[in-house]
Amino acid sequence: MSSLTFFIILSVKTDTAEGPVFSSGHNLKELTAKYGKDYHAEVFNSCAKLMKIIQTIPVPVIAEVNGLATAAGCQLVASCDIAVASEKSRFATPGVNVGLFCSTPAVALGRAVPRKVALEMLFTGEPISAHDALLHGLVSKVVPEESLMKETKRIAQRICQTSHSVVALGKATFYRQMAQSLNDAYRLTSHAMVENLALKDGQEGINAFVQKRKPVWTNIKGISKDDKEDK
Amino acid sequence: MSSLTFFIILSVKTDTAEGPVFSSGHNLKELTAKYGKDYHAEVFNSCAKLMKIIQTIPVPVIAEVNGLATAAGCQLVASCDIAVASEKSRFATPGVNVGLFCSTPAVALGRAVPRKVALEMLFTGEPISAHDALLHGLVSKVVPEESLMKETKRIAQRICQTSHSVVALGKATFYRQMAQSLNDAYRLTSHAMVENLALKDGQEGINAFVQKRKPVWTNIKGISKDDKEDK
Amino acid sequence: MSSLTFFIILSVKTDTAEGPVFSSGHNLKELTAKYGKDYHAEVFNSCAKLMKIIQTIPVPVIAEVNGLATAAGCQLVASCDIAVASEKSRFATPGVNVGLFCSTPAVALGRAVPRKVALEMLFTGEPISAHDALLHGLVSKVVPEESLMKETKRIAQRICQTSHSVVALGKATFYRQMAQSLNDAYRLTSHAMVENLALKDGQEGINAFVQKRKPVWTNIKGISKDDKEDK
Known part of the structure; x- marks a missing residue:
């Protein structure tokens, strides 16, 4: 893409x-x-x-x-x-x-x-x-x-410098939570944050930050390998 | 009035x-x-x-x-x-x-x-x-x-230069849709637009625009004759 | 306190x-x-x-x-x-x-x-x-x-110059009504105003205003004595 x-x-x-x-x-x-x-x-x-x-x-x-x-x-x-x-x-x-x-x-x-x-x-x-x-x-x-x-x-x-899959998840979550009560909105978004971290690009971003390097996005919706190993 | x-x-x-x-x-x-x-x-x-x-x-x-x-x-x-x-x-x-x-x-x-x-x-x-x-x-x-x-x-x-019946419909619709979800609001207002067009003043306004003349409002809530002929 | x-x-x-x-x-x-x-x-x-x-x-x-x-x-x-x-x-x-x-x-x-x-x-x-x-x-x-x-x-x-019990009631009511429809919000807050007036500090504030003196807050949640006598 x-x-x-x-x-x-x-x-x-x-x-x-x-x-x-x-x-x-x-x-x-x-x-x-x-x-x-x-x-x-x-x-x-x-x-x-x-x-x-x-x-x-x-x-x-x-x-x-x-x-x-x-x-x-x-x-x-x-x-x-x-x-x-x-x-x-x-x-x-x-x-x-x-x-x-x-x-x-x-x-x-x-x-x-x-x-x-x-x-x-x-x-x-x-x-x-x-x-x-x-x-x-x-x-x-x-x-x-x-x-x-x-x-x-x-x-x-x-x-364009951000991950497409991360932005797609973020945009969808934003509009959904805005129509909800504060409690429901925090339930939905807390879950979305965990989901986001499980994305390949979610882990890549955090790892790049910790390792003080630039992230390389895959832009795909896939779950990160690291996360699967966790299960 | x-x-x-x-x-x-x-x-x-x-x-x-x-x-x-x-x-x-x-x-x-x-x-x-x-x-x-x-x-x-x-x-x-x-x-x-x-x-x-x-x-x-x-x-x-x-x-x-x-x-x-x-x-x-x-x-x-x-x-x-x-x-x-x-x-x-x-x-x-x-x-x-x-x-x-x-x-x-x-x-x-x-x-x-x-x-x-x-x-x-x-x-x-x-x-x-x-x-x-x-x-x-x-x-x-x-x-x-x-x-x-x-x-x-x-x-x-x-x-005062606008049609009273059009503004009355518009004001009532505005407050009703503002209390609704985006989907419900669009359903309500799309219907209100069609209703508005069926008003005498709704058709008068459009016709005046097309005919490049000033509209003459009746300010009544009645359905336009043209619209009834459509049925 | x-x-x-x-x-x-x-x-x-x-x-x-x-x-x-x-x-x-x-x-x-x-x-x-x-x-x-x-x-x-x-x-x-x-x-x-x-x-x-x-x-x-x-x-x-x-x-x-x-x-x-x-x-x-x-x-x-x-x-x-x-x-x-x-x-x-x-x-x-x-x-x-x-x-x-x-x-x-x-x-x-x-x-x-x-x-x-x-x-x-x-x-x-x-x-x-x-x-x-x-x-x-x-x-x-x-x-x-x-x-x-x-x-x-x-x-x-x-x-700090205001009554703590009055502000506590006001803050709780504010967030509750903001999540409601206009009708529900007015029902809740009209009730809260009556409740507020029944507080010791509610009556103290009104009385001080009428008597043109500074109010002295108790800052407690209690119902005013005057109000109980009313009953």
Whole structure:
């Protein structure tokens, strides 16, 4: 497995007369009455499925935002694991302007920013700046436009230096425990730590640390030989 | 329905010798022993009922804060959908000073700001500034005192330009999905989007967008004629 | 009970060649394969138990951070009730570097900061600054290094001026209600407010306020005499 496949960067930029747009969400023409309820239901179900897949696939997903991310585009940013934005980026859920409240984007937005910030965005449809998106937790980093690709790449390369199997276990465990009570979360994660240590790359990492050398990852899900001998 | 009735602004300011106060919560004289446990229970139940109603009524509720919001007054701000504060505003849960821990305010406060910020406020009783309230998500906007009414009105007028029935559906859906798991939340909101599209104002908004004209809202909960023809 | 025992300050600083470290978490040598799965499980269970005890003991726990808090050290900060950090402090979950994803620290971290900030820390292992820790809610206050002890002491002394029984009830109620739905949380806390008023120190505080004098706390869990007479 090439290290270059070990992350996904979502970066959609379209230079238009109105300026660059990250993603503006659904095609509203598909939402007119003539397409019918069943078709509309399928549109929103597919969209929700995509948003949930971002969190269930075993590799980190980074949003690289340079422009305006609106509606399902804003939902996409909110659903990624990490989001880096350029200073000029803005974020909005403007559905109220076309009589369609951004209820599905609100699932991701309401879990990313404080409730009052989410509701002001949803009720007014007005955009927030990149700076405010960082302040409120919608993105994890804001950089000047000219540094955007460099910073996203830097994070991706940093992730590439880690063990894929360790990160896959960590990501899956993270999302599972976040939906649990504190007690259940600690039960699940304590178990995950033991499992992690039993991975080939878990033991390789600890051994390399003790032996003061760089670890060499296998990136496979296998149990370490040492651990099997223990049994 | 006049558009001016389509939001509620909570703005209580009393100029006293101690300076302006937004709301200082309960009347402590009612909480002495002679009123008895049943009376005390009724006081707190009524208060909780009010806080929950803010989230269940179908119109946006905006807190306009200019001064000190303490105890149940701070809880009120935390419970609103949107909160705009003047720069001089401050927020506190000082119950410990009178031997009455702000446990009911903590329900709203603890869901609005990070846990450590909430606990420092609750344990010390000390106020936080408007700036910190914005930093931590207790309010959604801070403006100079002289711009406070203008900014609150601007947000309210912005909301007035949207469809009341669309916003009512959106607000109800928002609070319901926020209490759910990600899967349940997406199931609920995907359904709400389809329902929203079937509203008269849902189709009017999409059609106006496609036809490049301004939408004309009916503000009623009715199903659109077009949608019925689909069936 | 001396007021000096009425809080816990966790402050571990070691001046080393690498600079001061708040806490760097587990001893990795204990996590090699030769110790075996059962031993590993015990290490993580004990650690989780400690983190949960911080929230269940009846006194406030303040983290005083001056240096680098990593892995379980970062988890410790995230688990405290209050955290004050010096400007030079940094926070990291660098487990990926040694092939051991910080899954147990992520329980506390993921509940303290926005999800994207947590995942960027967990996936890259890179530290965040004290300023960013404050911005994202991991600590409640950042001060210059020379003011650190003074500020922590000031908060502790402020807490010492309150009633221990009132704070104990308040802390226990806070963590219980935070895990509940809004309705359940208001039911629990409304009841706690009535209970609080029935405490000796609850009535003392209200009476002192009404009588415009300083309260004198007994710090005991007893029911007030006045309240019993009511019955």
